[in-house]
Amino acid sequence: MSETLEKGRAIVLGGKTGLLGRPLTQALAEAGFAVRPTTRTELDPFDTEAVSRALADFSATHLFNTVAYTAVDAAEDDTEAAYRLNRDLPAGLARACDAARAMLVHYSTDFVFRGDKATPYTEEDPTGPESVYGASKLAGEQAILETGLLRYQILRTAWLFGPGKKNFVATILGLAATREELRVVGDQIGSPTSTLDLAGWSAELAATGKSGIFHAAGSGHASWCELAAEAVSAAGLPCRVVSIPSSQYPQKAKRPAYSVLSTAKLAGTIGREPRPWVQAVRDYVYSQEQSDD
Known part of the structure; x- marks a missing residue:
């Protein structure tokens, strides 16, 4: 039996408990990476020396950061905490990765855009966040670039749903099970995305x-209502x-009133288009029903 060539060695911050971290850990392992998932208690991501030791001890080629401040409304009053997690943390991780010659993979958001376009946003489009959350995430992107790190991937994603943790789709299904009617915002348009796909x-x-x-992000677009x-x-x-x-x-x-993301660059790089969000939602709903049986 021939041995599978190892693709790399990845540490996943938030890999044991996160909405994205857990499926990411599994996907990396299935793709041929050696993976070490962590929690914030096992490895404090703000402790740069500890992160550097972990990278060295694991001979890591990649560091995935799924840790973020994502409470969009709370961030308006909790600016310091939002910037600490969304700007200062990735800056420190970038410095650690630079020293270790590891690639940093960091997740950002569609909220870095103003939302005043009528066609999908590309990676080259001007940013213009109008919330503390969006501004702090954009500051995180900029902080990574300002460290001079050469090996990095910043993935902007949107409207995440998936198994294991609270998310918009799960909340809607819980409410719909006990109500005759739900009133949902229909004039904000974005790119629903499955954590499994991401x-x-x-x-x-x-x-x-x-x-x-x-x-x-998932292919196509939708309003929250859709x-x-x-x-x-x-x-x-x-x-x-x-x-x-x-x-x-x-x-x-x-x-943003409109924050649909163009995935042409991603598709050209990995050689396939992201699947439509509708298919991903149906698969998620059906899988949840089966797990409840």
Whole structure:
């Protein structure tokens, strides 16, 4: 029996408990990477010396950072904590990776864009975040670049859903099971993305060794209302899903009205198009139903 050639050695920060970290750990292992998933208690990501030791001890070729401040509305009042996790942390990780000659794979967001386009955002489009969350994530991207790190992949993604942790689709299904009607915002348009898909793209992209910023999201686009309606339909629930404007669902942080991400660069790099978000949602709903049986 021939041995499989190892693709690399990856440490995944947040790999044991995270919405993305857990499927990412599995996808990397399936792709041929040796993987060490961690929690924040096992390896403090802010302890640069500890991270450097971990990279050396594991002979790591890649460091994946899935740790972030993602509470979009809370960030408006918790600016210091948002910037500490979303800017300062990736800066420190980039320095550690530079010294270890490892690639840093870091996740960013569609919220770095203003949302005033009518066609999908490319990696070259001007940024213009209008929330603390988006600004802190953009600051994290810039901090990585400013360290001079040569081996990096920054993956901007959006509207994540997947097994194991709280997410929008799971919340909608829980509400729809007990209500006759749900009113969901219909004038914010984005790119719903499965964490399982994102994990797979990440592993494939890491294996290419190509550095840069990549948009990694499900194909197509949807409003929050359309995403909710598709999930409810897939689950066979009788709940009505009604579209409302953002003005009827006020939130502290301003969301982009349109933040669809173009995945042409990702597709050209890994050799395949991301699957449509509708298919990913249906698979997620069906898999949740089977796990509940």
